[in-house]
Amino acid sequence: MIPIAKPFTGEEEIEAVTEVLRSGMLAQGKNVAQFEEDFAKYCGVREAVAVNNGTAALHAALLALGVSSGDEVIVPDFTFFATASSVCMCGARPVFADVDEKTFNVAVDSVEEKISPKTRAVIGVHLFGQPFDVTPLRELCEDAKIPLIEDAAQAHGATYHGKKVGGLGDAACFSFYPTKNMTTGEGGMVTTDNRDLAVKIRVIINHGQSEKYLHTCLGYNYRMTDIGAAIGLVQLRKLGSFNTRRQETAAFYDDHIPADGIETPVVVPGMTHVYHQYVLKVTPECRLSRDQLAIALRDKGIGTAVHYPIPLHRQPVFEECARKGSCPVADQLAGEVLSLPVHPLVTDKEREYICECINEVT
Ligand SMILES: Cc1ncc(COP(=O)(O)O)c(C=O)c1O
Numbered sequence: 001m002i003p004i005a006k007p008f009t010g011e012e013e014i015e016a017v018t019e020v021l022r023s024g025m026l027a028q029g030k031n032v033a034q035f036e037e038d039f040a041k042y043c044g045v046r047e048a049v050a051v052n053n054g055t056a057a058l059h060a061a062l063l064a065l066g067v068s069s070g071d072e073v074i075v076p077d078f079t080f081f082a083t084a085s086s087v088c089m090c091g092a093r094p095v096f097a098d099v100d101e102k103t104f105n106v107a108v109d110s111v112e113e114k115i116s117p118k119t120r121a122v123i124g125v126h127l128f129g130q131p132f133d134v135t136p137l138r139e140l141c142e143d144a145k146i147p148l149i150e151d152a153a154q155a156h157g158a159t160y161h162g163k164k165v166g167g168l169g170d171a172a173c174f175s176f177y178p179t180k181n182m183t184t185g186e187g188g189m190v191t192t193d194n195r196d197l198a199v200k201i202r203v204i205i206n207h208g209q210s211e212k213y214l215h216t217c218l219g220y221n222y223r224m225t226d227i228g229a230a231i232g233l234v235q236l237r238k239l240g241s242f243n244t245r246r247q248e249t250a251a252f253y254d255d256h257i258p259a260d261g262i263e264t265p266v267v268v269p270g271m272t273h274v275y276h277q278y279v280l281k282v283t284p285e286c287r288l289s290r291d292q293l294a295i296a297l298r299d300k301g302i303g304t305a306v307h308y309p310i311p312l313h314r315q316p317v318f319e320e321c322a323r324k325g326s327c328p329v330a331d332q333l334a335g336e337v338l339s340l341p342v343h344p345l346v347t348d349k350e351r352e353y354i355c356e357c358i359n360e361v362t
Pocket of ligand 1: 083125
């Protein structure tokens with residue numbers, strides 16, 4: 001089976017982890033500090049705070065920006081659950097904005113419609129590895145005097161008009177889950193240019209301690225381990241080559257997948273897409289439905305996935321929050337999207353085989 005995702009780690013990561021184990025300093029130590037410094041530099045921002053996963057990154061950033069009970073935070077309806085669950089973790093309510101049918105990214109006019117006096121922040125997601133249209137959303141947030149958070153969990157290294165994601169909003173949140181463009185096992189990072197905000201986040205992720213055993217707010221243990229950071233330091237050095245390989249495979253798919261009823265990803269001018277996922281749209285014009293195509297490919301040994309089968313406003317847990325209007329584009333996409341393997345370990349032969357199979361069955 002060609003897997004839909006596969007982490008790419010090697011001898012260097014094994015050596016780095018072994019060194020940490022031998023050092024005896026397993027929790028937060030010099031590797032975390034170095035990883036934060038290198039990641040901040042990579043994103044072109046002043047501060048990076050390492051945490052234990054991407055959800056914790058979002059939760060800590062929202063708390064530090066003052067989101068609390070009674071507030072609303074606007075999030076795209078078509079994204080991974082954690083973009084919205086992190087809002088609920090602050091006691092606030094996610095309000096779902098619809099997305100663009102071509103890029104799958106948040107639709108700025110839908111965000112505008114959903115802004116209310118209770119809106120305390122907006123989270124934009126660089127979905128599947130392509131930046132959302134930051135400038136108009138940022139202007140909207142500036143007019144409303146609310147912060148813009150980038151959910152960059154799927155977009156390490158993507159650029160928006162030449163600038164790396166991670167420094168485009170008030171704060172940005174990354175995930176290093178094993179299927180992501182780079183990994184630390186589990187892990188996350190908050191990046192920001194705002195030093196005061198970074199200080200607040202460092203307190204929140206360390207039990208609310210402003211100094212040892214002095215707890216000035218309700219905090220959490222969201223710290224990254226030195227083991228994870230050691231892996232992250234190696235992976236960050238490889239990220240460029242990982243992303244290039246993803247982009248090459250995506251370009252191959254763009255050229256070799258037939259157009260009849262199947263739409264390949266649309267990349268907006270000015271953006272670089274780092275293809276965390278390569279997502280097809282299987283439209284009603286295709287001979288097979290999305291689910292039939294997934295089954296036909298599975299029978300040929302090709303793993304696919306649906307990101308995401310249920311828009312957030314239809315998730316049972318968010319029933320209460322879904323009252324603020326519908327999201328028809330997200331509904332439609334949930335029935336049409338299909339992700340192909342695009343991770344850097346997909347071989348030339350495998351991608352040729354995948355295209356041949358799609359040609360054959362459709
Ligand atoms: C868009 C998005 N946001 C947030 C997260 C949460 O990250 P983590 O799984 O590291 O908690 C993910 C992870 O899949 C994600 O894809």
